[in-house]
Amino acid sequence: MPDAPGLELLAQDLRRSDAEAVVDTVYFRDRATLVVNPARVRSVLAALRDKGFRSLMSVHGVDYWPEEPRLGVHYELLDMREVDRITVKARVPTDAPALPSVTPDWPTADFHEREVYDLFGVVFEGHPDLRRILMPEDYEGHPQRRDFPVGGEPVHFTYNEYETPRYWE
Amino acid sequence: MTDTTDLDIVDRVPAVGAEDTEELLTINMGPHHPATHGVLRVMVTLDGEVVKDAKPVMGYLHTGIEKTAEDKSYWKVIPVVERMDYLAYYFNALAFIGAVETLLDLDVPPRAQYLRVIHLELNRIMSHLVWIGTAMLDLGAISMFWYGFRERETILDLFEYSSGQRMHTRYFQVGGVIEDIPTGWAAKVKKFCQEMPRRADQYAAILEKNEILLRRLRDTGVVSEARMLELGVTGPLLRAAGNPWDLRKAQPYSSYDHFDFKIPIGTVGDNYDRFRVRHAELYESVKIIEQALDGLPEGPYITEDRKIALPPRHELATSMEALIHHFKLVTEGFRVPPGEIYYPIEGPRGELGCFVRSDGSSKPARVHMRDPSFTNLQMFPDMVRDGYIADFIAAIAMLDPIVGGIDR
Amino acid sequence: MEIVRSGGGEPDRSDFRASQLRARDMLRGDLEGKDLGEYVEQRVLTTTVEQALNWARSNSLFPLTFGLACCAIEFMSIVASRVDVSRFGFEALRASPRQADLIVLSGRVSIKMAPIIRRIYDQMLEPKWAISMGACCSSMGVFNNYAIVPADKFMPIDVHVPGCPPRPEALMHGVLRLRDMIQDKEEEGWRDRYGARGTEEVAPPPDDPAVDALRRASQHSEATKRA
Numbered sequence: 001m002p003d004a005p006g007l008e009l010l011a012q013d014l015r016r017s018d019a020e021a022v023v024d025t026v027y028f029r030d031r032a033t034l035v036v037n038p039a040r041v042r043s044v045l046a047a048l049r050d051k052g053f054r055s056l057m058s059v060h061g062v063d064y065w066p067e068e069p070r071l072g073v074h075y076e077l078l079d080m081r082e083v084d085r086i087t088v089k090a091r092v093p094t095d096a097p098a099l100p101s102v103t104p105d106w107p108t109a110d111f112h113e114r115e116v117y118d119l120f121g122v123v124f125e126g127h128p129d130l131r132r133i134l135m136p137e138d139y140e141g142h143p144q145r146r147d148f149p150v151g152g153e154p155v156h157f158t159y160n161e162y163e164t165p166r167y168w169e
Numbered sequence: 170m171t172d173t174t175d176l177d178i179v180d181r182v183p184a185v186g187a188e189d190t191e192e193l194l195t196i197n198m199g200p201h202h203p204a205t206h207g208v209l210r211v212m213v214t215l216d217g218e219v220v221k222d223a224k225p226v227m228g229y230l231h232t233g234i235e236k237t238a239e240d241k242s243y244w245k246v247i248p249v250v251e252r253m254d255y256l257a258y259y260f261n262a263l264a265f266i267g268a269v270e271t272l273l274d275l276d277v278p279p280r281a282q283y284l285r286v287i288h289l290e291l292n293r294i295m296s297h298l299v300w301i302g303t304a305m306l307d308l309g310a311i312s313m314f315w316y317g318f319r320e321r322e323t324i325l326d327l328f329e330y331s332s333g334q335r336m337h338t339r340y341f342q343v344g345g346v347i348e349d350i351p352t353g354w355a356a357k358v359k360k361f362c363q364e365m366p367r368r369a370d371q372y373a374a375i376l377e378k379n380e381i382l383l384r385r386l387r388d389t390g391v392v393s394e395a396r397m398l399e400l401g402v403t404g405p406l407l408r409a410a411g412n413p414w415d416l417r418k419a420q421p422y423s424s425y426d427h428f429d430f431k432i433p434i435g436t437v438g439d440n441y442d443r444f445r446v447r448h449a450e451l452y453e454s455v456k457i458i459e460q461a462l463d464g465l466p467e468g469p470y471i472t473e474d475r476k477i478a479l480p481p482r483h484e485l486a487t488s489m490e491a492l493i494h495h496f497k498l499v500t501e502g503f504r505v506p507p508g509e510i511y512y513p514i515e516g517p518r519g520e521l522g523c524f525v526r527s528d529g530s531s532k533p534a535r536v537h538m539r540d541p542s543f544t545n546l547q548m549f550p551d552m553v554r555d556g557y558i559a560d561f562i563a564a565i566a567m568l569d570p571i572v573g574g575i576d577r
Numbered sequence: 578m579e580i581v582r583s584g585g586g587e588p589d590r591s592d593f594r595a596s597q598l599r600a601r602d603m604l605r606g607d608l609e610g611k612d613l614g615e616y617v618e619q620r621v622l623t624t625t626v627e628q629a630l631n632w633a634r635s636n637s638l639f640p641l642t643f644g645l646a647c648c649a650i651e652f653m654s655i656v657a658s659r660v661d662v663s664r665f666g667f668e669a670l671r672a673s674p675r676q677a678d679l680i681v682l683s684g685r686v687s688i689k690m691a692p693i694i695r696r697i698y699d700q701m702l703e704p705k706w707a708i709s710m711g712a713c714c715s716s717m718g719v720f721n722n723y724a725i726v727p728a729d730k731f732m733p734i735d736v737h738v739p740g741c742p743p744r745p746e747a748l749m750h751g752v753l754r755l756r757d758m759i760q761d762k763e764e765e766g767w768r769d770r771y772g773a774r775g776t777e778e779v780a781p782p783p784d785d786p787a788v789d790a791l792r793r794a795s796q797h798s799e800a801t802k803r804a
Contacts, residue, residue, distance in 0.1 A: 028508050029271050056401055057513070058539040062526055074524065076511055076539070080398075083419050087511060108401030111547055119235075134228040134576055135724075136689045143236055143723055150240050151233075151723030153730070155716040200690060201697055203642050203672040207649070208690060229690040230646055233724035240722075249719055255647035299650065318657035336647060336742055573646050576687070 007032040010086075014047055026089075033087040038073075041090050042100050045075060049105075053077035053086060056102070059112035061120040065146040069093040071120055075102070092122060101127035119144035193221055200229045206303060206565065207572030211549075213561065220553045220561050225546055230576040238536040242502030243269055243343060246533060250523075251337045253538055254574035256299055259285075259292040260516040262341040264523035264538065267422060268512035269343050272505050272527055275477060280468040281345030282424040283461045287358065288331070288340060289423075290454040290461075294365065295324045296517040297447050297454075301372060304444075304566035308385060310376065320368055323361055330354050343503075344478040345471030355462055362459050369451045377445070386441035390552040390564040394438060400551075401544045404519025406568070409446045410438030416515035428460045440560075440567040447569075477503050502531040511539075518542055518569055540574035628760075634678070634704065635759035638752070641677035642670045643697070645684025648711035651742040652683040660745035667752065674700040679755075681748075682728050685713035691726045698732050706755055709734040710748055712741045 004027045011025045011034060021044050024035035036044045045056070058076040075088040092099060101124035103109045113124045114133040121142040124130055132139060141148055154160065194215045200208040208229040214222040234253050238246040250265045251258040263285060270277060277285075302317030325335040331350050332338040340346055376382055392402075394410040407414055415432045417425045433449035435442025471478045479498055480491040497503075505527040513522035519541025526535040545568060552564045603613075640662075644652055655662050662668055671677040674697045686694060698707065707728075712718035714728040715737040728734055735758065738751035 029274065029510060031510065033509070055398060057403075057520060058401075058511070058522060058524070058537075058544075060524055060537040060539065062509070062524075062535045062537075074509075074511070076522070076524075080414055080419075085511075085513075087509075106401075107399050108544060108547060111543060115543075132228075134231040136228070143233060146239075148236075149723070150236055150721075152721035153717055153725075153727055155721070156727070156729060200693055201643060201674075208645055229687060229693070230685065231687045231689065231724050232646075232685050232720050233722040234720065236724075237720050237722050252647055252719060255650060299653075303653075314653075315658050318654055319659070322654065322657070322659045335744065336650065 003027075003030075004032075007034075007086075010034070010051070013051075014044060017047065018043060031085070031087065033089055035089045035091070038090040038092050038099050041073075041075070041088070042102055042105065044088060045077070045102055046105060048077055048086065048088070052079045052082060053084065055080060056106040056108050057085075059102075059109050059116060061116040061122060061144065063120065063144065063146045064091065071097055071122055071145075073099060073116060073122060094121070097122045098125055099123070100125055101130075103127050118142070121145070192216060206570055209546075209565075209570060209572050209575070211565075213558075215558070218557050220556055220558060223550050223553045223561065225549055227546070227572070227575050230572045232573075232577065234577050235536050235538070239533060242531045243505060243533060244498070244502050246536060247342070248337065248339050250536065250538065251339065252573070253577055254516065254518075254521070254540060254542065254571050255336070256296040256571055257292060257516050257518070257521070257574075258337050259288050259341060260514060260521050261523075261538065262339070263289065263423070264512055264514050264516075264521050265525065265536065266341050266343050267514065268510045268523045268525040269505060269527075269533075271510045271512055272508050272525060273343070273477065273503075275344055275472055275474065277345055277423070278469045278472060279424065279466045280349075281470050281472075283465050284346050284350060284470065285341060285423050286425060286428070287458050287461045288328070288346075290457045291324050291327060291358075293517045294451055294454045295321050297451055298324075300447060300517075300569050304569070305376065307562055307566040308382065310379070310382070313372065313375065316368070316372065320365065323364075327354070327358060327361065330357065342471060342478065344474065345469070347471070349470045355465070358458060358462060362455050362462075365455050366452055369448065369455075373448060377448075382444075383441065385559065385563050386439065386444055386567070388437070388439050388441075389556055389560040390440045390443075390567060391438055392548055392551045396551060397438075397548060400547045402519065402548050404516070404541050404545070405443060405446045405450065406519065406545055406548070408432060409435035409442035411436055416513060416520060420513070422512075422514055425457075427464065428457045430454075430457050430460075440563050443567045504529060504531050505533075513539070516541055518571065518574070519545060538574075538577060540577065542570045542572070542574040543577075546570055546575055631760050635756040636666050637669075638667050638679045638706070638756070639669050639671045639677045640667055640679045640681055641674055641697070641701070642672050643680055643683065645682065645686065645690070646713070648683035648713070648742040651745050651748065652681055652710065655745040655748055660749055662749065662752070665753070665756070674698075675702060677701060678705045679708065679752075680705070681708045681710050682714045682734075683710045683742075685711075685718060685720065686726050686728055687724050688726055691731050694728075695731050706735045706759070707732060708736045708738060708748075708751055708755060710738045710740075710751070711743055712739055715739060 007025050007027055011022045014022050018040060020037055021040040022034055022036055026033040026035065055078040056075060057078045060074050062072040062074060064070050064072055069091040070093060072089055072091045077086050077088065090099060099122055101113055103113060104126065111133060113127055114130060116122050117124060117130055118132045118134050119142055131137065135143065196213050196215060198211045198213055200210045210226040210229065212224045212226060213220055234249055237249050241249060247262055247265060251262050253261050298317040298321045302314040305313035328338055329335050331354055332340040394412055397407050397410055403414060411434055413432045413434050418432060430453045433446050433453065435446050475491065475494040480494055484491040485495055507527055507529040509526045511522055511524045513520050521541055522539035524537040525533050528534040549568060552568065553561045654660065656668065656670065678701065680698060680701065709715045709728045713720065713725060717725055717727055718741060736751045736755045738748050740747050
């Protein structure tokens with residue numbers, strides 16, 4: 001991982017080229033995270049690619065409810081040559097959940113962004129084929145959000161076997 | 170044709186044939202199919218026997234594991250997360266536990282680390298055995314299924330001996346392992362380690378120079394290493410193309426750096442190399458297990474921190490604090506300081522990572538597993554384009570997708 | 578000196594001679610009435626057609642190769658050599674639902690997969706049985722959430738095998754229980770249990786007394802249940 005001063009230098013570098021790209025840096029348990037402005041995600045990732053982080057390992061979403069902006073998207077980058085990892089974080093509110101898609105630059109993000117869209121509702125602009133991947137095509141709602149109920153069925157035991165309706169009723 | 174000056178139909182017919190997209194047939198290789206490993210659905214576009222495009226459709230096993238995990242305390246998430254990639258259950262558990270231990274800034278005792286390594290490598294061997302059984306079943310070498318599962322039964326006996334369950338054992342806990350290994354377990358594992366390379370030699374004798382296997386697997390499903398890196402593919406698929414990226418060597422975790430083992434890599438990146446790489450990994454895993462058994466240190470098998478791990482039962486009778494700790498752990502669970510961690514390990518199919526976000530309570534706020542099969546599946550259309558259907562089946566077999574991991 | 582031979586000697590062939598004569602009469606068509614009845618009882622294993630059919634069906638189930646999740650691996654190890662399903666005659670796993678008569682739901686059924694399983698079950702030909710293997714399809718299992726459906730909700734199940742995943746021996750026990758169930762029941766049992774008379778592919782004749790009796794009985798039992 002880039003250590004704490006290395007992370008700060010990296011953030012300074014990125015700010016030099018684009019002043020409002022990097023919003024914050026977090027260094028926790030020897031892991032470096034850059035919090036970026038959602039509109040600048042693609043350029044930040046391209047700049048990190050030039051610095052050597054050439055592999056995008058994962059794109060996943062987080063729901064920060066009740067903190068706003070609520071939906072976060074994490075990009076895990078890996079530098080195979082130096083064995084370095086860095087996380088890029090972008091947070092968007094629920095009423096405007098749009099992020100530029102990084103799929104044209106990083107083809108691996110294809111399925112990952114579809115999953116984030118499916119489970120969180122974050123719309124990736126510029127994604128070639130943004131549709132639901134894990135839930136059925138006509139499902140309503142975004143299950144992984146914190147205010148979506150966990151759901152479940154009442155389990156049939158002998159004491160409630162006749163109260164719960166069976167499939168043929 | 171009214172235009173009589175141009176009678177060169179012969180030149181124009183091939184162009185017409187190549188552009189006529191109405192000849193393409195899109196077939197659904199549905200979720201229930203004997204050759205898809207689990208419920209993977211692929212929409213295949215065919216031109217005769219040649220595959221032009223393949224689109225995987227997933228979600229038929231989506232279990233909402235990540236959602237369920239938010240609902241349970243950290244200790245109880247372990248069995249839920251274990252069932253994700255159902256052939257690599259120790260790996261799923263370790264990815265989650267490693268993330269939680271990093272958040273807690275907890276040290277795992279060395280004996281627990283070695284025991285974890287032994288179980289992980291046994292699980293890797295077991296996963297590759299199931300892979301070899303089912304992959305060869307798809308290709309038609311049906312007897313390999315029985316040989317692979319015969320070895321698998323021995324390994325499951327070892328798992329049952331150490332933890333009580335054959336699959337999804339919940340053996341790894343935050344801070345170490347749940348119980349020390351019983352007497353006689355080490356001897357049985359040693360016997361297995363002596364037996365396994367001979368069995369792997371038998372598989373090689375059957376399969377390696379088999380004419381049919383060579384014809385079906387050689388030079389089929391080739392994807393270039395650059396394309397694989399673009400797609401985020403890791404694991405034996407990337408190593409078959411020649412890239413020696415292995416997290417056990419690159420970012421060692423759980424004392425993997427104490428062991429001396431090689432990383433088998435291939436050259437061409439075709440299906441035959443993938444088969445050879447996974448087969449060679451069987452030997453390397455046996456080596457790791459032998460070294461871990463020989464060097465198994467004495468000491469505690471779980472962390473001494475009573476706020477995280479249950480105290481041993483004999484202390485409950487004498488110590489009041491132990492009783493209180495036990496009560497708190499069982500009812501509420503331990504609290505984890507707020508933070509976010511991504512913890513990657515090397516699973517049998519590639520990089521298995523777990524992202525845990527904690528908000529200070531006793532339940533995780535977000536658990537996400539970065540599954541290798543999910544990412545490796547993106548390489549599937551590239552593997553099968555312009556190949557025959559038979560190569561399509563071989564490609565699925567060599568890709569080793571586990572739909573539980575793809576769909577979570 | 579007289580030599581006396583005792584023990585052994587000529588075997589008593591009178592019974593054999595009598596049965597030979599009876600067999601000759603049988604073949605000629607000369608045995609009538611009581612003699613014929615006695616002859617049949619001694620020679621032929623009598624059974625009803627239903628029992629014979631059930632015996633044949635139960636001992637040659639063709640399971641469908643249908644694996645969903647972790648339980649599928651234990652289902653595969655039932656076909657493997659340690660717990661060998663071939664001892665009982667069930668090793669002929671068929672890939673097509675048209676050719677199989679036992680579907681083993683091995684693994685968690687998600688909401689996207691449930692209609693597909695129902696279609697596969699509908700494509701199977703009568704008589705057909707279903708085993709729900711594991712906790713996830715019997716009840717909700719480990720994952721009681723929005724994405725999973727218990728199998729009872731969309732198709733009739735004959736045997737539920739608990740476990741997560743059930744040991745291959747446990748699944749074998751479940752299959753053997755199913756075999757015993759098939760042998761004991763005189764008709765396709767699930768229709769009675771689930772009140773599904775009327776879903777047969779070949780409709781029974783409209784004045785079939787058995788169907789009427791069953792309909793009246795199921796209405797009566799429904800009324801008593803709700804009371």
